Amino acid sequence: MGDTPRSSDKHPRGAHREYARRKGVERDWRKGEGRWRFDGDEESDRPDSESARSAPRKFRMARPANERNALVLQTGGPHVLLLDGEETLRAQARRATTTENGDATLVVIGDRVQYIVSGEGDAIITHVHERRSALMRSSVSTRDFHQVLAANVDLVVVVTAATRELLRPGLIDRYIVSAAMGGMDAAICVNKIDLLDDDDREIIDDLDAMYDAAGYSVVRTSAETGDGIDALSQLVRGRICVFSGHSGVGKTSLINQLIPGLSEKTQELSDQSQRGAHTTTRSTLYPFGDGGWLADTPGIREFGLKHFEATDLHRYYPEFVSVADKCRFASCTHVHEPGCAVIAAVEVEEIHPMRYRNYIQILTSEQGE
Numbered sequence: 001m002g003d004t005p006r007s008s009d010k011h012p013r014g015a016h017r018e019y020a021r022r023k024g025v026e027r028d029w030r031k032g033e034g035r036w037r038f039d040g041d042e043e044s045d046r047p048d049s050e051s052a053r054s055a056p057r058k059f060r061m062a063r064p065a066n067e068r069n070a071l072v073l074q075t076g077g078p079h080v081l082l083l084d085g086e087e088t089l090r091a092q093a094r095r096a097t098t099t100e101n102g103d104a105t106l107v108v109i110g111d112r113v114q115y116i117v118s119g120e121g122d123a124i125i126t127h128v129h130e131r132r133s134a135l136m137r138s139s140v141s142t143r144d145f146h147q148v149l150a151a152n153v154d155l156v157v158v159v160t161a162a163t164r165e166l167l168r169p170g171l172i173d174r175y176i177v178s179a180a181m182g183g184m185d186a187a188i189c190v191n192k193i194d195l196l197d198d199d200d201r202e203i204i205d206d207l208d209a210m211y212d213a214a215g216y217s218v219v220r221t222s223a224e225t226g227d228g229i230d231a232l233s234q235l236v237r238g239r240i241c242v243f244s245g246h247s248g249v250g251k252t253s254l255i256n257q258l259i260p261g262l263s264e265k266t267q268e269l270s271d272q273s274q275r276g277a278h279t280t281t282r283s284t285l286y287p288f289g290d291g292g293w294l295a296d297t298p299g300i301r302e303f304g305l306k307h308f309e310a311t312d313l314h315r316y317y318p319e320f321v322s323v324a325d326k327c328r329f330a331s332c333t334h335v336h337e338p339g340c341a342v343i344a345a346v347e348v349e350e351i352h353p354m355r356y357r358n359y360i361q362i363l364t365s366e367q368g369e
């Protein structure tokens with residue numbers, strides 16, 4: 001037998017054997033598969049093969065040796081990019097990769113993962129740690145498709161553009177509701193203010209006041225002229241922020257402005273409505289400020305919300321919460337119930353009618369028939 005363990009106080013025989021076993025597991029991972037290990041009580045609880053299948057909880061993926069920790073910097077390309085200290089690695093997940101996040105998207109930007117090295121600059125992701133926050137969207141039509149867009153984020157910067165075609169308040173509300181559900185703050189960035197005419201300026205002023213009353217920061221920017229970039233920089237500095245929104249609103253252009261020297265590809269002006277193909281296809285984290293990160297993400301078309309109770313939705317509308325206490329029924333959904341204080345507040349415009357319309361739109365479309 002080739003390797004005789006050296007026995008000393010520092011490396012007791014048992015520990016060495018465990019290490020040798022984990023080296024074996026590491027080799028399995030490199031070949032493509034992890035190895036299941038029985039995790040129950042070895043003496044009394046060992047199942048026969050029948051119950052092994054029916055009681056898979058008692059099995060854990062055996063941990064390989066030499067696992068290290070890293071941050072997921074990029075997804076959407078041929079491989080996932082990891083950052084460990086100063087080193088970046090090209091990584092792949094495996095079927096055996098374990099996660100603390102249930103059946104949500106396995107690996108997303110911002111994830112903290114464990115990995116093993118599988119070659120020069122190459123890695124295999126062995127485990128994904130629990131997310132403290134997650135921005136998730138669902139399919140609008142079926143709702144059985146969920147996609148996590150980013151993990152461990154502090155602030156969702158919902159980017160919109162100050163042009164009629166691209167300004168979509170319904171979408172903004174879906175983002176900020178989803179941010180609150182996932183444990184993140186949200187702020188709104190209205191970009192392309194250089195294109196504002198006087199009519200549109202009124203619309204933007206109103207939108208600004210509406211979100212301000214709801215307690216959200218609104219910054220107006222132009223990635224073209226540089227207007228408002230300082231204010232945006234103040235807002236995002238030192239935090240982990242994800243820039244998200246419809247395609248073509250200028251997410252990548254803004255991040256290029258914020259981070260000198262970065263020159264990520266932006267959309268060519270394809271036609272006058274500025275609706276082109278999606279330009280950014282990968283999600284990427286860029287370091288910014290004191291320990292902060294900015295995530296650029298591909299544009300999205302639709303944003304469904306994961307299942308929620310109809311009586312809970314108003315909790316994600318901060319300006320509804322204090323008013324809703326005065327509704328006649330504790331289970332009020334603020335749609336048509338008699339004695340609804342929210343409806344009364346909308347009538348006197350204490351609550352902005354557009355926020356209320358968005359609320360109703362989300363409630364009716366997401367709850368289905």
Ligand SMILES: Nc1nc2c(ncn2[C@@H]2O[C@H](COP(=O)(O)OP(=O)(O)OP(=O)(O)O)[C@@H](O)[C@H]2O)c(=O)[nH]1
Pocket residue numbers: 191192193194195221222223224225245246247248249250251252253254265266267268269274277278279280281297298299300
């Ligand atoms: N006039 C004007 N044009 C802008 C501004 N910001 C971005 N653009 C232009 O709008 C187009 C889209 O910008 P991108 O930064 O690629 O948009 P994006 O949100 O990253 O788009 P996707 O990656 O497809 O999601 C480009 O042609 C930009 O030059 C702005 O503030 N003003």
Ligand SMILES: [Mg+2]
Pocket residue numbers: 251252253265266279280296297298299
């Ligand atoms: Mg982009």
Ligand SMILES: [Zn+2]
Pocket residue numbers: 324327328332333334335337339340341342343
């Ligand atoms: Zn009510």
